Amino acid sequence: MDIGIIGLAQSGKTTIFNALTKGEADTRSSAPHIGIAKVPEPRLKTLADMLQPKRVVQAEVRYTDIAASVKGLARERGIGGELLNLLSNADALINVVRAFPDESIPHPEGNLDVERDIATMNLELVFSDLAIIEHRLEKIETSLKGAKAPERQAFLQEQEILNKLKAALEKDTPLREMKLTPAEAKIAANYQFLSAKPLLILVNIGEGELAEAASLETELNSRHAREKCQVITLCAKLEMELAQLEDSEAEQFRADFGLKESGLDRVIRKSYQLLGLISFFTTASNEVKAWSIPLGTSALKAAGKIHSDMERGFIRAEVISYDDLVECGSLAEARKKGLLRLEGKDYIVQDGDVITFLFNV
Numbered sequence: 001m002d003i004g005i006i007g008l009a010q011s012g013k014t015t016i017f018n019a020l021t022k023g024e025a026d027t028r029s030s031a032p033h034i035g036i037a038k039v040p041e042p043r044l045k046t047l048a049d050m051l052q053p054k055r056v057v058q059a060e061v062r063y064t065d066i067a068a069s070v071k072g073l074a075r076e077r078g079i080g081g082e083l084l085n086l087l088s089n090a091d092a093l094i095n096v097v098r099a100f101p102d103e104s105i106p107h108p109e110g111n112l113d114v115e116r117d118i119a120t121m122n123l124e125l126v127f128s129d130l131a132i133i134e135h136r137l138e139k140i141e142t143s144l145k146g147a148k149a150p151e152r153q154a155f156l157q158e159q160e161i162l163n164k165l166k167a168a169l170e171k172d173t174p175l176r177e178m179k180l181t182p183a184e185a186k187i188a189a190n191y192q193f194l195s196a197k198p199l200l201i202l203v204n205i206g207e208g209e210l211a212e213a214a215s216l217e218t219e220l221n222s223r224h225a226r227e228k229c230q231v232i233t234l235c236a237k238l239e240m241e242l243a244q245l246e247d248s249e250a251e252q253f254r255a256d257f258g259l260k261e262s263g264l265d266r267v268i269r270k271s272y273q274l275l276g277l278i279s280f281f282t283t284a285s286n287e288v289k290a291w292s293i294p295l296g297t298s299a300l301k302a303a304g305k306i307h308s309d310m311e312r313g314f315i316r317a318e319v320i321s322y323d324d325l326v327e328c329g330s331l332a333e334a335r336k337k338g339l340l341r342l343e344g345k346d347y348i349v350q351d352g353d354v355i356t357f358l359f360n361v
């Protein structure tokens with residue numbers, strides 16, 4: 001999973017990036033930062049305790065802090081185009097919105113206003129997509145002049161769909177809120193539009209506001225939550241400091257602040273929900289590994305996530321649910337009880353499945 005971090009200047013993007021990736025990127029630097037975080041998955045530990053593998057491998061999330069304004073990227077060439085590419089390739093976006101008071105850190109708009117800043121970023125995403133669509137519509141117009149019949153038909157269809165998306169964007173509606181037909185979605189997918197991506201609005205509160213974090217989150221979600229949009233509140237500075245401590249120490253501090261769960265784990269969990277991701281596990285080669293896939297993925301495609309050879313040479317999948325395996329205590333016992341199922345390539349992988357792929361290359 002690939003997540004792009006956006007937001008106004010000085011909202012705390014690099015701070016949250018450092019917290020998420022346990023990194024030490026310079027908050028003053030303006031180069032894009034790319035880092036990896038491990039996906040928390042408590043079932044991995046149970047499986048590892050049971051199977052005693054040589055290695056335990058968590059799934060990973062890649063975070064990109066482009067460290068620049070989204071505004072204007074779509075019209076730029078060179079570095080602007082490269083930064084836009086980084087965002088276009090993301091599966092979801094996190095918009096960091098400043099809510100922490102600090103007189104010594106200037107706000108680009110002069111004062112704190114969470115609602116205004118949420119709206120501003122939405123508009124930046126919408127403008128970015130509009131710029132891409134307008135550019136493409138001009139090209140289609142030119143191509144249509146010399147186009148032959150079958151080609152012409154494809155251009156006209158694309159033109160019609162892009163005009164529909166454009167009309168929504170011109171009313172400031174992000175594409176993630178539009179209901180698209182499969183044909184429209186297919187065309188739209190080619191452009192990796194920013195306003196179509198699932199969005200997590202991360203409201204960065206000050207240490208002084210921690211007591212109200214949960215009620216603020218509920219209140220903001222009542223206004224902004226949608227199928228592909230959620231709000232989360234956390235204190236980036238505190239999370240960055242906690243990320244640098246040992247786990248047990250961080251837990252103690254968290255308890256002192258009355259925080260139940262790591263803010264970073266919550267960010268990942270919410271991102272998973274927004275993207276509809278589930279986990280499955282493999283245990284081959286003395287490794288217990290967690291993998292993330294979208295809900296509804298077939299066994300064939302899940303195999304391809306591990307290795308393209310596994311997808312190409314797919315024969316069967318041997319599957320057991322996590323709960324059944326834990327109850328049996330070992331794969332051998334599960335086999336004896338007949339709880340290992342043989343599934344074909346169209347089997348839809350379920351959350352928590354423990355899978356051995358049989359393949360032939």
Ligand SMILES: Nc1nc2c(ncn2[C@@H]2O[C@H](COP(=O)(O)OP(=O)(O)O)[C@@H](O)[C@H]2O)c(=O)[nH]1
Pocket residue numbers: 007008009010011012013014015016027028067096100101102105204205206207235236237238
């Ligand atoms: N008090 C406070 N300061 C913060 C918080 N998050 C970030 N900052 C500070 O705000 C400034 C801007 O943060 P930075 O992460 O560089 O913002 P960016 O421009 O969005 O990358 C830095 O001086 C941070 O230390 C926070 O939660 N509380």
Ligand SMILES: [Mg+2]
Pocket residue numbers: 013014015027028029067
């Ligand atoms: Mg920064």
